[in-house]
Amino acid sequence: LMNGDHVTLGEADAETELDVRFENKSAKKSGTGCVHTAPGHGADDFAIGKRYGLEVYCPVDNGGKFTSEVEHFAGEFIFKANAKIVGFLQESGALLFSENYNHRYPHCWRCKNPVIFRATPQWFISMDDVMSSAENQETGAQKTDVSPLRSGALREIETVNWHPNWGEGRMTNMIKNRPDWCVSRQRSWGVPIPVFYCRACDEAVADSKIVNHVADIFQQETADAWYNREAKDLLPENFKCPKCGGADFTKETDILDVWFDSGSSCVAVLETRGNLQFPADVYLEGGDQFRGWFNSSLMCGLAAHGKSPYKNLITHGWVVDGEGRQMHKSTGNAVSPNDVVNKSGAEVLRLWAAAVDYTEDMRCSDEILSRIVDAYRKFRNTLRYALGNLDRFNPETDSVAQAELLEIDRWALANLNEVVEKVLRAYENYDFQVAYQTLYNFVTVTLSARYFDIIKDRLYIYAPTSFERRSAQTALYEIADKLCRLFAPILVFTSDEAFENLPHQKLQSVHLAEFPAVSEEKNERLLADWERIFSIRDEVLKYLEEARNAKVIGSSLEAKVILTIDADTTFFLLDYFDNLRYVFIVSQVEVHEGEKFAVEIRKADGAKCERCWNYSPRVGESETYPSVCERCVNALSEIEKI
Ligand SMILES: [Zn+2]
Numbered sequence: 001l002m003n004g005d006h007v008t009l010g011e012a013d014a015e016t017e018l019d020v021r022f023e024n025k026s027a028k029k030s031g032t033g034c035v036h037t038a039p040g041h042g043a044d045d046f047a048i049g050k051r052y053g054l055e056v057y058c059p060v061d062n063g064g065k066f067t068s069e070v071e072h073f074a075g076e077f078i079f080k081a082n083a084k085i086v087g088f089l090q091e092s093g094a095l096l097f098s099e100n101y102n103h104r105y106p107h108c109w110r111c112k113n114p115v116i117f118r119a120t121p122q123w124f125i126s127m128d129d130v131m132s133s134a135e136n137q138e139t140g141a142q143k144t145d146v147s148p149l150r151s152g153a154l155r156e157i158e159t160v161n162w163h164p165n166w167g168e169g170r171m172t173n174m175i176k177n178r179p180d181w182c183v184s185r186q187r188s189w190g191v192p193i194p195v196f197y198c199r200a201c202d203e204a205v206a207d208s209k210i211v212n213h214v215a216d217i218f219q220q221e222t223a224d225a226w227y228n229r230e231a232k233d234l235l236p237e238n239f240k241c242p243k244c245g246g247a248d249f250t251k252e253t254d255i256l257d258v259w260f261d262s263g264s265s266c267v268a269v270l271e272t273r274g275n276l277q278f279p280a281d282v283y284l285e286g287g288d289q290f291r292g293w294f295n296s297s298l299m300c301g302l303a304a305h306g307k308s309p310y311k312n313l314i315t316h317g318w319v320v321d322g323e324g325r326q327m328h329k330s331t332g333n334a335v336s337p338n339d340v341v342n343k344s345g346a347e348v349l350r351l352w353a354a355a356v357d358y359t360e361d362m363r364c365s366d367e368i369l370s371r372i373v374d375a376y377r378k379f380r381n382t383l384r385y386a387l388g389n390l391d392r393f394n395p396e397t398d399s400v401a402q403a404e405l406l407e408i409d410r411w412a413l414a415n416l417n418e419v420v421e422k423v424l425r426a427y428e429n430y431d432f433q434v435a436y437q438t439l440y441n442f443v444t445v446t447l448s449a450r451y452f453d454i455i456k457d458r459l460y461i462y463a464p465t466s467f468e469r470r471s472a473q474t475a476l477y478e479i480a481d482k483l484c485r486l487f488a489p490i491l492v493f494t495s496d497e498a499f500e501n502l503p504h505q506k507l508q509s510v511h512l513a514e515f516p517a518v519s520e521e522k523n524e525r526l527l528a529d530w531e532r533i534f535s536i537r538d539e540v541l542k543y544l545e546e547a548r549n550a551k552v553i554g555s556s557l558e559a560k561v562i563l564t565i566d567a568d569t570t571f572f573l574l575d576y577f578d579n580l581r582y583v584f585i586v587s588q589v590e591v592h593e594g595e596k597f598a599v600e601i602r603k604a605d606g607a608k609c610e611r612c613w614n615y616s617p618r619v620g621e622s623e624t625y626p627s628v629c630e631r632c633v634n635a636l637s638e639i640e641k642i
């Protein structure tokens with residue numbers, strides 16, 4: 001056989017003529033390479049048939065039965081007819097051999113029945129053709145310069161911000177390869193396709209004037225008007241068939257693909273609600289919507305406005321269990337959102353959603369949620385600590401000017417500023433995980449393990465209106481205020497509750513407040529210096545821990561730290577010498593220059609101050625306050641004056 005040969009089956013069936021066409025499909029597989037093609041029964045065959053101009057023969061009706069065209073088997077359900085056809089061939093002596101064998105066959109995912117492929121008349125939206133402007137004018141369409149959907153979509157895809165950015169490639173491939181959009185469905189109810197057929201000449205009538213006329217009726221009566229009204233009552237008065245002048249019409253019975261309904265929401269919703277506008281800022285859905293809503297919306301947005309209906313597109317993965325397996329009720333590994341809300345609160349569930357990487361499948365289990373609960377407590381306790389120490393603090397009258405703040409307070413605020421910058425950038429990129437982690441690290445490391453520990457002494461010991469306490473409170477107020485604002489999107493209620501309780505709060509809610517501004521001030525030197533101090537502190541804390549374990553000291557305030565350190569560091573620490581005892585949370589510190597780094601922990605000199613528990617050789621000096629240290633003597637005399 002040669003490509004292009006025209007053959008008959010010879011003696012077996014002289015009436016049937018066959019054309020020989022070579023396709024690549026069977027290449028490299030076993031067999032003859034001869035493939036039976038039925039353009040009326042399958043998409044691939046239909047495409048081949050179209051290419052070679054074969055007849056689209058489809059003698060199967062809507063009920064899956066052979067039509068009257070089929071001699072001997074008309075009216076038979078096709079799968080039931082199989083045995084009869086074999087019998088008929090046998091009887092007529094045309095069958096050489098027959099056997100049953102197993103092979104794959106597509107089945108309906110829903111009812112599990114074998115699928116029957118049939119070529120049927122449907123409505124399509126073309127991906128590559130567009131009406132010429134002449135045709136457009138003829139039908140009264142407004143736009144004259146329309147690009148085909150496919151090329152328009154490929155152009156618009158580049159203007160969208162894709163989160164994660166692989167979405168762009170995925171959508172591009174999908175649009176490049178998608179077939180024309182089949183928008184008709186054979187269902188008894190739905191959004192109708194507003195097309196009429198002339199009874200006299202069968203002409204399909206669907207120009208934009210008529211579609212708009214029908215749309216006006218739908219606006220008043222809903223799309224059910226299609227089912228309630230006669231064709232003539234849906235058409236403009238005295239409408240005549242443009243082809244034959246006939247006046248009798250039938251209605252299309254197919255409905256629109258539901259993806260057309262959801263896809264057109266970008267126009268129907270965005271343009272009819274006062275607080276919304278086309279295009280949308282964000283479309284957010286699971287990865288399955290590249291084929292569905294993301295796709296149909298892009299088509300509808302392009303058709304309506306020649307533009308993408310979304311500026312940002314966010315895709316998320318699915319929730320899976322702690323081991324990454326799909327959740328099933330039957331497996332018992334499913335986590336019900338309602339159970340989490342009832343047990344731990346919606347705040348915790350929301351925080352979990354912020355903490356996970358939503359661009360991939362997201363793990364969720366009781367253990368993971370309990371870690372989120374821990375994080376939630378840390379966040380809440382941080383805000384509580386700040387609020388608890390801001391009692392009677394008026395930010396307007398009691399604040400210390402930024403430049404005059406104690407250096408460690410400025411250090412805390414410099415860190416806060418970096419957090420503000422990072423978190424805002426993360427929110428800008430819809431990267432909630434980075435926002436969460438940045439806030440978590442700030443709260444647990446910078447604040448809880450360092451700053452709050454160190455300023456506790458100052459907040460509790462110094463007189464309420466003292467500069468030292470006001471300096472710490474100024475920083476605390478700013479930290480609490482900005483943290484509330486930064487937490488607002490992911491800790492909706494907790495941040496609002498804390499924000500309301502900030503002293504002298506004038507705003508009703510954190511959700512009416514702006515995000516904090518990023519200060520342009522560069523504090524690299526300050527941050528680097530304190531990083532150096534904290535790395536020394538980390539070492540000292542290890543020795544203190546050992547000394548505690550060895551019962552040399554009880555609490556760290558019973559300790560005197562003797563630090564031996566190189567000349568350069570000793571020189572560096574000179575400026576911070578008065579700070580060191582508070583940074584290490586001990587009563588006394590000595591710094592010695594030496595070759596080898598060493599830390600010695602001894603019992604602190606002097607006696608324990610009854611008030612602040614620090615040790616000092618000067619306890620007992622005061623006659624008025626004989627049981628306290630010199631620092632507390634000052635504080636107490638100041639408090640007396642109030
Ligand atoms: Zn089915």
Ligand SMILES: [Zn+2]
Nearest residue numbers: 198201241244
């Ligand atoms: Zn007609």
Ligand SMILES: [Zn+2]
Nearest residue numbers: 609612629632
């Ligand atoms: Zn004291």
